[in-house]
Each structure stands twice: as structure tokens, then as C-alpha cells.
Amino acid sequence: MTQSKALGPDPLKLYTYSDLPIGATAIGIPPEKRKTGLWRYMRPAFLERIPPCQEGCPLGNWIDRFNAGVTDKELDQAWWALRLENPFPGVCGRVCYHPCQESCNRKDMEGALSIQAMERHLADHFFHKKSKPLRLGKNQGKKTAVVGSGPAGLSCAYFLALMGYDVTVFEAQADPGGMLSQVIPRYRLPKEVLVRDLENIREAGVEIRVNSPIGKDLTLGRLQENGYQAIFISAGAPLSRKLSMEGVTLDGVYWGVEFLREVNTGKPTALNGDVVVVGGGNVAIDVALTALRLGAGSVRIASLESRAEMPAHSWEQDDALEEGVSFHNGWGPKRILGEDGNVVGIELKRCISVFDKEGRFAPVYDEAVTETFKAEAVIMAIGQATDLSFLEGSGIQIEPGETIQVDPVTLQTTVAEIFAGGDSIDQPRSVSEAIGSGKRAAIAMDHFLRGDDLAEIVQKGALARTMREHLDLDVNPAPRCRKAATLEDLNLAYCSSLPPHQPRKLSPVDRAGNFKEINIGMAPEEITEEAKRCLSCGVCRMCGNCYLFCPDGAVQLDSSTDRYAIDYDYCKGCGICQNECPAGAIVVEVEGVG
Amino acid sequence: MRNLADTLSRSEIFRSGHALCPGCPGGMIFRWITKALGKDSILSMGATCLALPTGIYPSSVEIPSIYIAMAPAPAAVSGISAAIKVLKRKGRIREDRKINVFAISGDGSSGDIGMASLSGAAERDDDGIYFCFDNEAYMNTGIQRSGLTPQFSWTTSTLKGKVEKKKDLPRIMAAHDIPYVATVSVGYPEDFISKIEKARDMGPGFKYFHIHAPCPTGWRFPESKTIEVARLAVETGFWTLYEVDHGSTRITYQPPKLRPVMDYLQLQGRFEGLSDGNVRELQRGIHEKWEHQITLTPE
């Protein structure tokens, strides 16, 4: 310093306060000593909640994370988050029944987010790119086996492989994929999409042995002797449920799953003339649209249920209507009419009610009211059934409903080292449920193989349902709060009304006579716009409101985590951050309680 | 996601540990203004609520500031900017050095007691930015009515509600034909900060900001609701966000649809005693104002 302090500040350093004469001003002395946090009687804290879509997703997809990736055009991160939880992004992006969208908080505003379109977009974007396989655990040096290569089996195998286990999948058929490859029609799930997902699963370290049925020649006992320390059974429900009725053995009577399996595996199946499909589920619709593509002149669907009661999803029904399928609701089959051993028609009887008071399936008919349709073929699509004969003598208990008995949480069967999932157990039959069960079993098997006390973990409620929880990968504040975020938790002042985007579809004319994919998807720009509709329910999106609005500057970015953190030395507990958090990711509690 | 929080400077020139009430909008505006204007700034702080952080030892404001009586905050702007001019001429400050001179004072100081001083600085077009922190009463001395207290509002000096209407200070300032007049609200930080940046980057001259600043203590609402009340003032049309940039007026935020004024009033204890007739009158006033102001908006 060149000047004496008494002479005042050096004008060229007008703002170097330490140079100011003592007593001239107090500026520059930090007020840090004044801990205004002492005033506080309410305490805000970051507490993320579970987005309802994730709660609704049977496989626990990390939806907010991949959605944020799409919004921010950080597709690599989105893809990572998606593959961490779902081995079948391409498949799910097309055929999943997307229950996530049913629970979307936008649903009752302008309509749910197209989460499925997001998934599909990511799978399509990375279709021709090589993705580095995820590796989440060290090699465990333990062998595991999976029976059946449907979505349940391959999900379990994928996650076991990610966690470092050796895993071999035994598949009875020549093609892996279960229903995905064998029956789901190609116009909904193109073969190459499935093949691409299977490639990624194999690259994760899963070995699939086709033409290797478990049963007579290769028993479960043999697998155990060969050193497989834990086994997952996912043999699906590969058979059509049968009905005994006059005329069912005639030529020209088909059964839904077997019919679709023949078509998908390339067996020549030509149809012409009128076709009647019996059933009201998604399989009936698949059968009807497949029949049209094989040359049927007309296709009628006869279902016991009214349109609204039909288990087939509304969008599947819409597809069928667009293609000219007619619905005959409130009719059940009475008998199939034949001449010279061939089908010539079907007689239907009026169904008065389908469900009893408790909502159970208990159809009541009026046999006197009938209607007859001419038909060259009748296809029965009234449900699927398991075939668990190969488990005889294994000690695994079978439920009265012909499903494998499992612990509802761990999916462990009555034989400790054997777990089961997918359509073979009593759970809703869908791809996402199948994948979810495979993942939950893989997590339970990981504990089992490490020698943890599964019962105790379950009792503590500590058994994870997702990979990010199980492997503790979540970098966000841990979701201590298991509650799903409701609309009331959000600050809707920050939510603008945005209409949903709809995926484009092939016109009915362009669908005729071919198996081209109906759903064309959305353009990348539309996807980004669609992703921006996400309200990020319960999850911090780093909008910075808490930081901007804090009058005390007590919310600051923590450079070690890149997240906002509250400095309780200065937070006076006004609660503005909580009130202004768009996402409902902050709570306020009375200071000193809890 | 990039947003305002990421684009603003992260450094806090206005420091924590100040003595403003919990939930005070003053803490926010002090942080935003100093972040936008930067350290090369000098503050003239009128003797009002917001003088607490600067006047109490140790100060929370890390820039040179003069703590001055209620009326002369604008005069201090005149003096400081004149001094800078002289020092530059004498070569004691580099010519190209941009020093932001600004004042903050309350609505009572700006619109009542210091009106002459404010009008004078504007008329001389002295270089600086003046922020009127409008919490709609003399809050620091215990919630007495000011010329800017809205009609029908309770204060400790209008126990049955204020009879007179709120003085329209920003329009008075616009009539001075200064380079820039802006109305802002703590509920709309993007609008607020973009206007400060605009004023900062303008040539020399007097710029006037009128900040709508809901006061939990004086308006009788929970301190967590400061922003919500500010937002509702704008969404109901009670407060309008506009700017007058070199004479041309532009509404900078148009609410999608004006909400009923009751949505704003019912959150605040100061409007507790309003009759239906009072509410109707306020509503009518809003409609008239909007019709008038919207016609001012050039398309």
C-alpha cells in the first residue's frame, strides 16, 4: 500500500474496502457471523417423491431420468437410464400396454405423456449404433440358469449378467423371445426390433441355448448337479385355453395362440371367405387383424363383453375398426356348424351378463336368443394356459390355477434355489409385468446367492424393485419418501398447458395384405416437444426456483454434487422454496420435530 | 436444463445473515439486482426496510453504499454519478470503466417524502437506476399508509381501509420522459432481470424501476406465500408488467386470462374487511386500467 490509511482510499483501487479508513464504513466485513438460521421454526428440506408414472410401470422404468435426457437432448444419458432398467426398450416402445401413461399426472389435464413413444424413439435412435454393454458388478463366479427365453426369462438373465453372474438361458424352441418372437404379430413388433434388443441382451453376457427344453432329457435336477446355484423358471403360458363345444374339432377351427404361432414361424396359413373370431381380448384383435392380412374376406369378432367391458385396449379396438373388423358384442359361442368335416358357420347365443356382483367372470346366457353367421374359419381366442408338466417331481408347488406357487415379494418357489416369474405365475399377463418379475427375481437371487437372509430383508421392506435402488445408483437425494407425487404436490403455476402429440399410423389402405408396422412413431422434434410436457412430478429438475427465490441466499449449488443444498445457518424457514418448487420435491417440517 | 439460475452470476454480492424478515421480497431483489449489476456498482440506500442489511454492522451488501435519509436517495444518485464524471475527467477513473450507480428506496420515500428529489433527478436525467421497492406502505416504521397503498387496504393508520386510490408512480415517472421506466414483480424473475440488464446496458440517463413487492409482515399473509401473492397480483391484472423504453410502452407479460381479483385479495389479511362492493370496485378498476394500457401496446 502506497498511501496511509488516514489519507483515505487510493482512488485507483476505489473498491478495495480493506484500504478504506477505519470507521469510514463497515463494508467488506462479511456478515457470516450472524447466523439468522436461529430465527427458524419451520425447516425446509429436499425430499423427492416417486413420479406416479414410475409407480405405475410394472418394471419400474426410470422414466423421469430418460425423459429428462430426451428433453435436454442428452440421448446417451437417456439411453443409459433406460437400459439400466429395461432390457427390451425396442419391444416395450412398441407393444407394452403402457400402464405408466394411465397414472401420468397430465392425464386429466390435456392427456398423458406418450412415454412409450419416448422409449421407442430412444431404441430407434440407437438401433444402428453400437452401445457399450452396461457392467454394474464384478464377476461373481457363480452359475445361474433360466428356463424359457420370453421377456421374463431374458429380463432375469440380463440383470443377473449385469450383476456379474454367469447365466445360461434354456429355450425349448428354435427362436428366442417367447411370445415376442412366436406370436405377437409383426405389424406390431417387427422382427428386427426384437432381434436388436436380443443382441444387446446377449452382449450383456447372456448365453441363450435354443432347442433345449427343460424336462425329460435335461431335468432341473441335472441343472443343479451341473453347478447352477440358482434357477429362474419362466415357461410362459404357451397354450390356448380350450373350450369343449359342438364342432370344435372341425377343419377350419383354429386356436388363437397356435394360429398366431404358425403364422409367425412361417407356416403357410391362407384364409379366405368369412372368418369369425371368438374372444374379447387383445389376442382376439391380433387374430382378427392377422386373418385379414392372410386373405380373409370379412372378419367378425364375437365377444361376451360389451365394447367398454372388453379386455382389449381401446386403441387396439380402434385399429380393428379402422381395418373393417366388425364387433358383435354380447354374444357367446353355442356351437360351430360343419359340413363334411369343414366349418361352414357358427351359432352364437346371447350373453346377458359377463361378471357377477363381485366382478368375477361368470357369464349368464339366454340360450333362446341366437344368431348364426356363415364362416369358412372360426378362430377361438379365449385365453392362454400354462404347461407345467415338466416340473413334475421337482418339488415345486403348483397353484390350483395351474401357475407356479411363489412368494409374492421374492418370487421364490417352494424350492429355495428356484425362483419363477412371468406368465407362469399368477400375475397380469403382459410384457412389462414379465420383465418386472424377472428383474425382481434377479434382485432376490442376488441376495440369495450372497447368502443374505431374504426373509429379514423383506420384513424390513428393504428388497429393491429396481436396479438403481438395488445398486444404489441414484445420484439424487435418495427417495426416502416412498409416496408418489400427486397433482396437489406440484405447483401448477409453473405448468403451462401443452397438448399431447400423437404417433402417426399407416393408413388402413397401406396396411392391407401386408405385415408392415402400423405405428410409424413420432418425428424427433415432436418427441422433444412431447418430453417437455413432463411435469417432473416429485423429482428435482434443477429449475433453480429455490435458489432464485430464497431471500436469504440460503439455497446454493453444492459444487460437489451439482445439486442445490440448504444452508441452515442462514435459512430463516420462510418456506418459499417449498411453495415455489414446481415438482413437489421440497417439504417443510416444524423445526425440532422428527 | 439451462435456465435463469444458471445464466445469472452465482456469486452473492448480497450476503446471507441479514436482518430482513423471513420471506421478505427485499432479500430476493437485492440478490438479483447485485448479481445483474455486478461488483462495480455503488448503492444509494434510502432509510427504509431494505436499509437494514446495509446499515446494520456488518453490512450484507458487498459494494460501496451510502445509507441516506428517506427523501434524498435520488439526489445521492445525482451526486455519485456527477462525482464519477469528474473523476473520469481528471483521469482518476478510467474513462471506459462502467460503474453502475443505483438507488433503492421504499414507496413512501419515492412517492411521498422523496418525490421532489426523485422528480428532480429524473428531470436532470442524471445517470443511474432507481428502484422503488413498493411494499405499499411505510413498513419499516410499522405499516403506515403511503400514497402507494392500494384503496381499501388496512394499515395501522387506515384501520377501516384506505379511502384513496393508489398513486400511479411509474406513470408519473414515464411522464418525465426518461430513457427507461419498467414495472417488475418479484414473482417474475426472468422479466425482472432482463429489464435490469437492458437498463444496465443503456447509455447514460435516469432509469426507473417500480418493483411490486408483497410484504408478508405488512400485508398479513404467511411468509411462504410471497411469490404466490406477487404472481396473483399479475395474473389478476392488479399489477401490470410493462416497460416504457424511450417513450414506447410495451406490456412485457400478458397473463393468458385475467383471474378474478378475489384470488389475489383473499390471501391477504390487509383486505380481510372488504365488502362485495369494494371488490367489485377494484375489479372494475382493473378492467378500466387494462383497456387503457392495452391500447398503449404497439403490436
Ligand SMILES: Cc1cc2nc3c(=O)[nH]c(=O)nc-3n(C[C@H](O)[C@H](O)[C@H](O)COP(=O)(O)OP(=O)(O)OC[C@H]3O[C@@H](n4cnc5c(N)ncnc54)[C@H](O)[C@@H]3O)c2cc1C
Ligand atoms: C397374441 C398375444 C399378444 C400379446 N400382445 C401383448 C402386447 O402387445 N403387450 C404386452 O405387454 N403383452 C402382450 N402379450 C402377453 C405377453 O406376450 C406375455 O405376457 C409375455 O410374453 C410373458 O412372458 P414370459 O417370459 O412369462 O413367457 P413367454 O413369452 O411365453 O416365454 C416363455 C418361453 O419359455 C419357453 N419354454 C416353455 N417351456 C419351456 C421348457 N420346459 N423349457 C425351455 N423353455 C420353455 C417357451 O418356448 C417360451 O419361449 C400378448 C400375448 C399374446 C398371446
Ligand SMILES: Cc1ncc(C[n+]2csc(CCOP(=O)(O)OP(=O)(O)O)c2C)c(N)n1
Ligand atoms: C426524512 C425521514 N423521515 C422519517 C424517517 C423515519 N423512517 C424510517 S423508515 C420509514 C418508513 C419508510 O417507508 P417506505 O419508504 O415506504 O419504505 P419501507 O420501509 O416500506 O420499505 C420512516 C418513516 C426517516 N428515516 N427519514
Ligand code: SF4
Ligand atoms: S425448485 Fe427446482 S431446483 Fe428447487 S427443488 Fe424444486 S425442482 Fe429442484
